[in-house]
Amino acid sequence: MAFVISFWVALAVLLLAAGMLRIVRKEQHRTTKLFNIGLQLNATIKRKDLLGIIMETASREMSAEGSSIILVDQKTGELYFEVATGDKTDEVKEIRLKAGEGIAGWVAGSGQSVLIADAANDSRWSNKVALKVKIPTRNMLCVPVRSGGKTLGVLQVINKRGRSAFNKLDLRLLEMIASPTAIALENMLLYEALEQSIENLRVTTAAKERMESELKIARDIQMSFLPGESLRSGKADLHARLIPAREVGGDFYHFMEIGEDKLLICLGDVSDKGMPAALFMSGLMIWIRAKATTGLSPAAILMAINREISTEESTMFATIFLAILDTRTGAITYCDGGHCTPLILSAGGVRELETTKHLPVGxxxxxxxxxxxxxLAEGETLLLYTDGITEAENGRGEWFSMERLREELGFHASRSPIELTESLVNAVARFAEKHPQSDDIAIMALQYAGS
Amino acid sequence: MNVTVDTQNQIRTVRISGRLDGTTMQELEERFLRLADEGGSRFVFDLSLLDYISSAGLRVMLLAVKKTKAVGGKLALFGLNDNVNEIFRISGFSTIFSLFSAEEEALAFVS
Structure with a gap:
């Protein structure tokens, strides 16, 4: 009897063990399967390929006739189809559903899964998709694809192959597939966001480069209006520098010989910076060249130019100092159109040129x-400059100032024009340290060597 | 830069403090154009708290004097510090503006 009992016990234990082994095997099988699905889904992050893989995987694993992955447009909340497997793939591409519309919308909105065992007799079934794809829907599963509390989309399978319909176990399996799907989709979206930023960056960079190259051309054009940096004419020796704060600027200078023994010089500052100032300055340079050769005096030249460029409406103007030097005698005739008063350097020191102040031109x-x-006496130097020198600022908000300019000039009174201008430009740069130059700088030194 | 406006007896007093340069001129220009558009023709600019004016700042001043002249109005400035006064002198702008040292004189001029 005891033997019989122990036989039954042993059999029961054996059967139990076999059953557990089967469950373990089944669980192991499912784990391996899900692991493989995860691997497949992570094979790509390109949208078109990934969505295809998701749907193929869902159809195959669920033994479904068709499947679709419907994504949530994170901006509008709308649902949209990218592609769908099955025979009618192309026809599904266009579909967009309003937020909350249909079963997919309900699943996306509520975050809950839906099992429809008999579509024909289920009031929740919207036939909007079915009508478009012309696949009669008998039964279906729809589960949310969520990642980090956000619904990325819904995964849907239609019509189980064979005679039976989808059941709760199938729903559980699809929910499990949704989990690696979410990770794959999340990666895809991150990749797309990255691609978008790279594209934005590329477009901005291209625009910036185009702008910079246009500015560079503008700068070349503007610089081409200048007569150069140095001139020796009779007993006169001059050197000039122009340093715009931006690519192009509103400061300008000009010099040209008139006849055998006259030298015209001018230097000025347009009441703005950047492109508008550069355009105004370019126009001004053309007027100066045109009027300079007509034998007019500096005042007459400024009057003529002023008449040409002044309008009722315009508020753009230029301060300008224009002089004509007799290179044999040192006699200088000049007119001051509201410009920084020029300085005269001699062995005895620095003094201001006496000028009658007029309004700027324009x-x-x-x-x-x-x-x-x-x-100009023998050895004297006439210095023209713009307020970009005196108002050059350092990091402490201090200006280079007129005092420093005079002090600096005191050290260099007997230097040649090129040494003088270069040492002044360097002194201003040293003073400003790393503080960015905020205004254009123009400077010209004209030395009369005498006989 | 800071700008305030008060209106009394059809005279708009514009008080400008700080720095009037290329970066702040736009604000003053827009402010002035609004005042002109609403029919303002008598202006007093209080510059007693203005530290600095650049050539870009002078442009707005020029705009103001041109607009005011065009409608037969009057514009007076007062309270220029030494620095600002020097810029007006050097640029020749002191010849086209009516400059006063006291507010009462400026008000009397535009009344």
Whole structure:
């Protein structure tokens, strides 16, 4: 009897063990399967390939006739189909559903799965998709694809192959497939966001480069208006520098020989910076060249230019100092259109040139300008500059100032024009340290060597 | 830069403090154009708290004087510090503006 009992016990244990082994095997099988699905889904992050893989995998694993992955447009909340497997793939591509519309919309909105065992008799079934794809839906499963609390889309399978319909176990399996799907989709979206930023960056960079190259061309054009940096004419020796704060600027200078013994010089500052100032300055340079050769005095030249460029509406103007030097005698005739008062350097020190102040050119067309006269003695240097020198700023908000300019000039009174301008430009740069230059700088030194 | 406006007896007093340069001129220009558009023709600019004016700042001043002249109005400036006064002198701008040292004089001029 005991033997019989122990036989039954042994059999029961054996059967139990066999059953557990089967469960373990089944669980192991499912784990391996899900692991493989995860591997397949992570094979790519390219949208078109990935969505295809998701649907093929879902159809195959679920023994479904068709499947679709419907994504949530994170901006609008709308649901949209990218592709769908099955025979009618192309026809599904266009479909967009409003937020909450249909079963997919409900699943996306609620975050809950839906099992429809008999579509024909289920009021929740919207036939919008079915009508478009012309696949009669008998039964279906729809589960949310969620990642980090956000619904990325819904995964849907239609019509189980064979005679039976989808059941709760199938729903559980599809929910499990949704989990690696979410990770794969998340990676895809991150990749797309990255690609988009790279593209944005590329477009911005291209625009910036185009702008920079246009500015560079503008700078070349503007620089081409200048007569160069140095000139020796009779007993006069001059050197000039122009350093725009941006690619192009509003400061300008000009010099040219008139006849055998006259030298015209001018230097000025347009009341703005950048492109508008550069355009105004370019126009001004053309006017100066045109009027300079007509034998007019500096005041007459400024009056003529002022008449040409002044308009009722315009508020752009230029301060300008224009002089004509007799290179045999040192006699200088000049007119000051509201510009920084020039300085004269001699062995005895630095003094201001006496000028009659007039308005800058470009303000009122009917203004009168008058000439002043002076004579440069042997060895004296006339220095023209713009406020970019005196108002050069350092990191502490201090200006280079008129005092420093005079002090600096005191050290270099007997230097040649090129040494003088270069040492001044360097002194300003040293003063400003790393502080960015905010205004254009123009400077010209004209030395009269005497006989 | 800071700009405030008060209106009394059809005279708009524009008080400008800080730095009037290329970066702040736009704000003053827009402010002034609005005042002109609403029919303002008598202006007093209080510059007693203006530290600095650049050539770009002078442009707005020029715009103001041109617009005011065009409608037969009047514009007076007062309270220029030494620095600002020097810029007005050097640029020749002091010849086209009516400059006063006290607010009462400026008000009397545009009344």
């Amino acid at each position: 303000i009122f067309g009917d203004l009168r300008y008058e000439d002043n006269e002076d004579t």
